[in-house]
Amino acid sequence: MSDEAERSRREPGPTPGHHHWFDDEAGPVVRPYAMTRGRTSAATRHRLDLIAVVVPEPAADDPGRDQTLSPEHVEIVERCSEQPQSIAELAAGLDLPVGVVRVLVGDLVEDELVHVTRPVPPAELPDVSILREVINGLRAL
Amino acid sequence: MAFGRSSRTKPFVEPVTLKILVAGGFGVGKTTLVGAVSEIRPLRTEEVLTEAGRPVDDLHGVETKTTTTVAMDFGRITLREDLVLYLFGTPGQDRFWFLWDELAQGALGAIVLADTRRLEDSFAAIDYFERRGIPFTVAVNCFEGAQRFPAESVRGALDLDPEVELLMCDARDRESVKNVLVAVVQHALVLADRSPAAVTT
Ligand SMILES: Nc1nc2c(ncn2[C@@H]2O[C@H](COP(=O)(O)OP(=O)(O)OP(=O)(O)O)[C@@H](O)[C@H]2O)c(=O)[nH]1
Ligand SMILES: [Mg+2]
Numbered sequence: 001m002s003d004e005a006e007r008s009r010r011e012p013g014p015t016p017g018h019h020h021w022f023d024d025e026a027g028p029v030v031r032p033y034a035m036t037r038g039r040t041s042a043a044t045r046h047r048l049d050l051i052a053v054v055v056p057e058p059a060a061d062d063p064g065r066d067q068t069l070s071p072e073h074v075e076i077v078e079r080c081s082e083q084p085q086s087i088a089e090l091a092a093g094l095d096l097p098v099g100v101v102r103v104l105v106g107d108l109v110e111d112e113l114v115h116v117t118r119p120v121p122p123a124e125l126p127d128v129s130i131l132r133e134v135i136n137g138l139r140a141l
Numbered sequence: 142m143a144f145g146r147s148s149r150t151k152p153f154v155e156p157v158t159l160k161i162l163v164a165g166g167f168g169v170g171k172t173t174l175v176g177a178v179s180e181i182r183p184l185r186t187e188e189v190l191t192e193a194g195r196p197v198d199d200l201h202g203v204e205t206k207t208t209t210t211v212a213m214d215f216g217r218i219t220l221r222e223d224l225v226l227y228l229f230g231t232p233g234q235d236r237f238w239f240l241w242d243e244l245a246q247g248a249l250g251a252i253v254l255a256d257t258r259r260l261e262d263s264f265a266a267i268d269y270f271e272r273r274g275i276p277f278t279v280a281v282n283c284f285e286g287a288q289r290f291p292a293e294s295v296r297g298a299l300d301l302d303p304e305v306e307l308l309m310c311d312a313r314d315r316e317s318v319k320n321v322l323v324a325v326v327q328h329a330l331v332l333a334d335r336s337p338a339a340v341t342t
Contacts, residue, residue, distance in 0.1 A: 049246075049247065050160070050227075050229075050243070050244070051158040051159070051160050051227050051247075052158075053155060053156060053158055055153050055155055056153065084153050084154070084155060084156065086158055086225075086227065088184055088215055088227060088229075089215075089217060089227075091184055091185065091186075092182040092183065092184045092185075092215050093182070095185070096185070097185045097186060097187045097210055098184065098185065098186045098187070099186070099187050117155050117158075119157075119158050119159075119247055125249070125329060125332065125333040125336060126157075126159060126249060126329075126333070127333075128330060128333050128334055130157060130159075130224070131249070131326055131329055131330040131333060132330065133220070133221075133224060134159065134220060134224065134226060134249075134326050135323055135326050135327060135330070137220030137221060137224060137226075138218075138220065138226075138319055138322050138323050138326065139319070139323060141178070141218070141220075141315075141319055
């Protein structure tokens with residue numbers, strides 16, 4: 001990643017208009033990846049869906065556990081122990097980029113502290129009965 | 142006790158999660174709409190951008206790649222303990238269009254918000270969902286002071302398929318937004334009922 005940053009910095013002087021996306025909505029993400037020791041989600045075996053839900057395993061309740069977990073790992077387990085949460089919710093709640101949360105959750109899956117549910121597979125519409133329940137649920141809000 | 146929890150007796154409920162996208166031009170009311178029906182929080186994602194603000198297509202090598210974060214609106218609607226609907230408000234600027242591919246994967250449907258003063262701003266979103274066969278509903282956000290047009294003339298201007306629903310809405314109003322969401326899901330239901338996969342299951 002730092003290589004790429006180097007390269008883009010060495011690019012011939014961009015016109016100011018060219019880099020206008022470096023505004024409040026867009027900024028560098030180098031620092032959060034320190035938590036993942038530089039690993040990006042590309043390094044994990046599969047990309048966890050934004051709405052896949054992270055559910056604690058019984059081992060997550062066990063006091064004698066892995067000392068190698070970072071505070072962010074611990075906080076993810078804590079939040080999910082309150083209520084299972086999606087990858088997107090964890091990212092928003094922890095104010096971390098989605099990619100960082102993917103890596104951290106991937107670690108927890110590897111340690112068998114959590115598992116991740118599969119959302120409806122892409123390119124496949126949810127079951128008709130679920131859609132009916134969604135409509136009823138929305139009307140009842 | 143790093144996690145400060147006593148052991149549980151009850152297994153966790155694993156909710157079914159679904160998502161609906163909220164698209165539309167700059168300043169059309171996407172954030173307002175998501176906030177009207179859910180607690181809204183910004184979600185940060187990060188992407189590799191090129192000079193042109195598009196995914197890298199290898200034509201020019203890696204020298205112009207930049208990793209950047211993009212914020213989008215994100216809301217949760219808990220329909221039942223075991224059924225959760227998430228709303229994703231996509232960034233309005235064209236330069237973030239590529240982000241949609243991940244968001245659109247597995248989406249139940251989409252809302253395209255439109256403003257009659259700038260209808261052309263919603264063309265790109267309509268094209269996008271049409272091409273991918275994602276069920277969508279067009280919601281015209283009725284700002285005060287904007288001239289009201291009959292739904293038929295708006296439909297014509299947007300060149301909508303007859304089965305795509307077009308509704309007038311107030312993005313600030315919870316009931317109004319609920320109606321739009323119901324319309325999207327109903328449209329998805331019609332398509333699901335018709336699809337061969339649904340028949341065989
Ligand atoms: N009068 C009126 N104002 C609205 C309505 N919906 C949104 N607004 C206002 O219009 C402005 C833009 O609304 P946003 O919800 O921020 O629009 P957005 O689509 O999220 O904008 P971007 O994220 O910048 O593309 C805000 O000042 C809102 O308060 C509406 O239905 N009626
Ligand atoms: Mg907005």
